[in-house]
Each structure stands twice: as C-alpha cells, then as structure tokens.
Amino acid sequence: MFVKSAALAAVLGLIAAPAFAKMAPDAQMHFKAVASGKVSRIMSQYAPDATFLWVGGPLNGSYTGKKAIRSVWKKFSHAVGKTTEKTSDIVVGTNAKGMTVTADVKFIGKKTIPVRYVLAYRNGKIVFSAGCIPIPVPRSKPLP
8 A cells, every 4th residue: 555655656746846847947037037127027927917015115015917016126126226136945836726936035236135925826927926025033932
C-alpha cells in the first residue's frame, strides 16, 4: 500500500513540477518590472479589472482597474526610480483556476524598500495584488 502511495505521489509530483516551474518566474518577472521603473512593463502583467491594495505609506489605498493601478506605479516609479530587487520566501500555490504567490521583496536603490507581496493570477494575468511595507514588530515569547 505504501509503495502504491509513494508511486502515485511521485507521478503527481512529476506532473506538478512543470506547472510550478513556470509559476515563480511569472512573479519574478513582475518584481523585476517594478524594479526597472518601467510602468508599461509592470502594467502588461495586470488583467483589465485587477485590484491592487497598497497597505501603509503615501500610496495607501485600494485601486481597481488598469488606469488606477497605473497611476500608483507611476507615483512609485517616480519616487523610487530604477532599483534592483532581491526576492526571498517565495511561496506559490496553484490549482486549475489560477495561482497565488507570496514573497518578500526588497527594492534597493536610493533607499531600500522592503515589500511583503501577495499576487493572484488567472489566465496568466495578475487579478489581485497587495503590497505592504512591513513595520518590524517585537516578537513575543512563544506560548507554552
């Protein structure tokens, strides 16, 4: 019984691996586009009716539709300029309807801007994105 389960898991893993391999690069492409400061590159990745949620800071708000989202990225790119990006802790979830990606991204330029990202994709386009510039919170003691 264990052998059958292990074999099934191996086969499913082989089937899922190519799909997973494509997913993280989609998000990585988005982060690199943001770092480039090229708004047209960023916007090419969004669905027409996408929603973008920015939590905190001068861009705080909820934006729906490409026109509204474009205005946010223009402000961000103007304020920050061209940067490099360093991505860590990418987690990808997929199913037949789309995928989600969470990641910690640092945009390094005039100053370093850490962003906690959540991206949701359908049909290869971002339908929801959220960014939060995290404020360090003191860690509490672990529960007994």
